[in-house]
Amino acid sequence: MTHTVNTPPEALTKGDFTEVAEPFQLFAEWLADATEKEINDPNAVAVATVDDSGLPNVRMVLLKDFDERGFVFYTNLESAKGRELLSAGKAAMCFHWKSLRRQVRVRGLVTQVSPEEADEYYKSRPRGSRIGAWASKQSRPLESRFALEKEVARYTAKFGIGDIPRPDHWSGLRIVPVEIEFWHDRPFRLHDRVKFTRASEGEAWTKARLYP
Numbered sequence: 001m002t003h004t005v006n007t008p009p010e011a012l013t014k015g016d017f018t019e020v021a022e023p024f025q026l027f028a029e030w031l032a033d034a035t036e037k038e039i040n041d042p043n044a045v046a047v048a049t050v051d052d053s054g055l056p057n058v059r060m061v062l063l064k065d066f067d068e069r070g071f072v073f074y075t076n077l078e079s080a081k082g083r084e085l086l087s088a089g090k091a092a093m094c095f096h097w098k099s100l101r102r103q104v105r106v107r108g109l110v111t112q113v114s115p116e117e118a119d120e121y122y123k124s125r126p127r128g129s130r131i132g133a134w135a136s137k138q139s140r141p142l143e144s145r146f147a148l149e150k151e152v153a154r155y156t157a158k159f160g161i162g163d164i165p166r167p168d169h170w171s172g173l174r175i176v177p178v179e180i181e182f183w184h185d186r187p188f189r190l191h192d193r194v195k196f197t198r199a200s201e202g203e204a205w206t207k208a209r210l211y212p
């Protein structure tokens with residue numbers, strides 16, 4: 001692979017992002033920029049966990065909600081990630097927006113969204129996805145594709161044209177950040193990095209610039 005000097009795209013965020021005082025508004029602006037610029041899935045984010053033996057694990061999910069309470073995605077709570085997140089109670093996330101040459105890293109504590117919040121999002125999903133939440137024993141061994149299709153058929157028949165309730169094992173997890181770091185590519189690898197840290201939710205953020 002050849003290395004060329006990356007020229008950052010024109011800054012979309014108004015002003016110098018390293019000057020901002022708090023991270024949530026900046027994250028919202030960067031996500032909006034990504035939504036405009038990325039070819040797909042601007043809300044894709046890697047979620048890192050650790051299993052009971054201490055071995056790290058990481059996979060992509062889609063961010064479905066974000067506000068001052070934290071970063072929400074939905075999953076099967078009995079999946080590897082579900083078990084690891086609920087057991088450790090801590091996680092890290094990493095967004096990378098290639099077209100913007102930006103990265104946001106988040107570290108924090110894990111909470112479950114309320115049943116009402118999960119129900120509301122579940123209801124907004126296509127019927128096939130709601131059936132899928134019942135049919136997939138996510139992360140557990142699957143004998144064959146046919147076995148999955150049989151499960152889909154079974155639940156399709158079971159629910160017919162009626163309501164499909166949200167399974168108890170399927171819900172949202174919220175990462176409540178204690179650290180949020182913003183990174184933006186600059187020439188010659190002299191990137192800008194700004195890290196916001198707080199002791200816990202509700203506390204004030206401390207900001208520090210980091211060497212690239």
Ligand SMILES: Cc1cc2nc3c(=O)[nH]c(=O)nc-3n(C[C@H](O)[C@H](O)[C@H](O)COP(=O)(O)O)c2cc1C
Nearest residue numbers: 044059060061062073074075076079080081082139
């Ligand atoms: C772009 C992208 C988005 C994804 N979004 C989700 C998601 O929102 N929820 C989810 O459970 N899995 C999602 N997946 C699948 C996960 O990466 C993973 O394969 C699955 O959740 C099982 O992970 P686990 O065994 O570590 O629990 C996504 C995969 C990709 C590539």
